[in-house]
Amino acid sequence: MRAWLGRGLEALLTLWLLATLCFVLLRAAPGGPFDAEKAAPPEVEAALAAQYRLDRPLLSQYGHWLGDVLRGDLGPSFQYPDYTVNELLAASLPISLVNGGLALLLALGLGVPLGVWAALRAGRWTDRLLMFGAGLGLSVPKFVVAPLLVLVFAVGLQWLPAGGWDGSWRSAVLPVVALALPNLAYCARLTRASLLEVLGADYLRAARGRGLSEARLLFAHALRPGLLPVVAWLSPALINVVSGSAVVEQVFGIPGVGRYFVQGALNRDYTLVLGVVLAIGAAIVLINAFVDALRAAMDPRLRDAQA
Structure with missing residues (x-):
């Protein structure tokens, strides 16, 4: 209990430091939220400055x-004066969570089986082919993958919409795939490397010598410890999805938090940027706590260390 209380205080301190640093950097950047090519009359500028403090x-x-913020009010948006930051986040955060969650599930659902398959066939042509594809997926950035997917599946084949968001599965396919591909590739490579190390352990050699089948060795003894690095990777994978969502949402015109973050930064919308930073920071803290609990459940050594 004391350990979790300490982690909670550490998470609050982290969010405070993150928000404070972002506040200072935004104010230090040149320009302001109401700068324009044609300057407004001085009285108008003074009224706007007084309205937003x-x-x-x-x-x-x-x-x-x-x-x-401590009262739960993230303030008004400078760029969208008819909306508060709370309202914009309430509308955009579920969209980003759906796309990001589906992308991570897709990466795990395909990356883990492909990594296991490659480990069981290490050195064969199928292993080399899978790892070559994974390396290619890691080397191509999202701002290249997303337009290519639009070009092939929306413009060329006309199977899916090129952009926009209507809540249907068709509008989610291309953004989810664009977000998932780099994580899928890394998950496959990580699973393969970890499982190969576990399969070469002495206790598995002894179990194999006692006549246990390869299937039982894999599912009963090797898979669980082999997936521990994959579980630990979930935290940086989430950060990768969050950072990539800004690019993907801009390409596909999705009204998610990543797109609002980019637009807010470009237009010096201080309150919107700070609100997005706090929301994303809180999500990352919660995910880290969940991943730590999951790792402790899978590895008794970690559970004993946290007790």
């Missing part, structure tokens, strides 16, 4: 913003 000292702005 931008005329106050930086420390005062930070104190008011932090107090609002």
Whole structure:
């Protein structure tokens, strides 16, 4: 219990430091949220600055913003004046969670079996072919994969829409695949390497010498310890999905948090960027806690260390 309480305090401190650093960096960047090619009259600029507290000292702005956040109010959006940041996140976060979650499930659902298949056929042509494909998937960035998928499946074959979001499975296929491909490739390579190491362990050689079948060796003795590195990889995989969602959502025109983050950063929408950073940071903290609990459940040594 004490360990989990310590982790909770550490998570809150991490979120506070992340938000504070983002607040300072946004204010230090050149330009402002209401800059335009044609300058507004001074009285209009003064009214806007007073409305959004931008005329106050930086420390005062930070104190008011932090107090609002502690009350659950992320403030108004500068770029979308008819909406608050809470409303924008409530509309966009579920879309990003659906796409990111499906991409991670696809990466695990295909990457783990492909990695196991390659490990069981190590050195054969099927293993080399799978690892070559995985290396290719890791080397091609998302901003190249996404347009290629649009070009092939939307423009060429006309099987799927090129962009937009209507909540249907057809509008989710290409974004999910674009997000999943690099993680799928890495998952396959990681599973193969880990399982090969486990299969070469002394206790498995002894079990094989006692006449146990290869299937029983794999499912009863090798698969669980072989998947521990894959479970530990889930945290950076989530970060990869989150960072890649900004590119993918821009390419496909999906109104998710990644797209709002990019637009907010370009337009100096301070409150929107800070709201997205806090939401993503909280999601990553929760995922890290879930991954640690899952690893402890799979590995008794970790469970004893956390007790």
